[in-house]
Amino acid sequence: DTFAPLSSFHGLRLRGGNSTSSSLRAEAITFFTSERTPAALVAGMALSMLFSMPLKHDDGHLRSFAKRVYVALSCSSLCHEMVSVFASSLAIVQILKERRDFAADCPMTMMMEEYPLYFLAVRTHFITGLLCFVASMAVRMWIEYSTGCNKFAKAMTYLLGSTMVFMLSLFNTSLHCTESLGSMWVRYATAMMRATPKRLEPNILLCLVLAAMCMREMAACMGLAVRQMWEEHKK
Numbered sequence: 001d002t003f004a005p006l007s008s009f010h011g012l013r014l015r016g017g018n019s020t021s022s023s024l025r026a027e028a029i030t031f032f033t034s035e036r037t038p039a040a041l042v043a044g045m046a047l048s049m050l051f052s053m054p055l056k057h058d059d060g061h062l063r064s065f066a067k068r069v070y071v072a073l074s075c076s077s078l079c080h081e082m083v084s085v086f087a088s089s090l091a092i093v094q095i096l097k098e099r100r101d102f103a104a105d106c107p108m109t110m111m112m113e114e115y116p117l118y119f120l121a122v123r124t125h126f127i128t129g130l131l132c133f134v135a136s137m138a139v140r141m142w143i144e145y146s147t148g149c150n151k152f153a154k155a156m157t158y159l160l161g162s163t164m165v166f167m168l169s170l171f172n173t174s175l176h177c178t179e180s181l182g183s184m185w186v187r188y189a190t191a192m193m194r195a196t197p198k199r200l201e202p203n204i205l206l207c208l209v210l211a212a213m214c215m216r217e218m219a220a221c222m223g224l225a226v227r228q229m230w231e232e233h234k235k
Contacts, residue, residue: 028091028110028115029096033088035123035126036084039081039129040085046075046077046136049140050071053067063143068222073139074133074136080132081126090118091118117188127181128181131167134160139157141160
């Protein structure tokens, strides 16, 4: 009786290695569903934070720059999590459409072999969005408490920063298919290129153009804020 839980866990591992196609399909659907739920929760929290700290004319240059960083991180978190939720839904529909047998011996291998684009999209966007969310909280902690108690604001910012780094390290050590989150992004981009037809689709082209325009405007905005802070510092 004492070793019953351990025996049950060992039995699950053995059954996972010899799963039928139907059980592999069911476990893959469970995985994507379990990823979609927390991604939706993080997206809701990021949306609530996005408009909670508007820019004001009387803000100092440093505080105004921090607010811009905070909004950029919150918006990035929202976008990443929305893509993760959307990719999870697409993956579930695609799995339900399949009726063929899978040659994989475990759900992870099956998802990487049969649905690499959806799997990598869900994982990379969810983890990246979560890290952006924690980073935005760290920036907001400094904005809210730096005027009242600068040391306390720094302490809480360092705490959230260490949490974010630990989460990233923990995620990297848990990966089996890639070495780090960065290499997972590379594999995700590769899977996207393979899934895209030889002729560049208008939607993909429009996405790239809008992303480039976003980066250009963001760089101009942040560059202006940095120059203003530098001029204020020299005075």
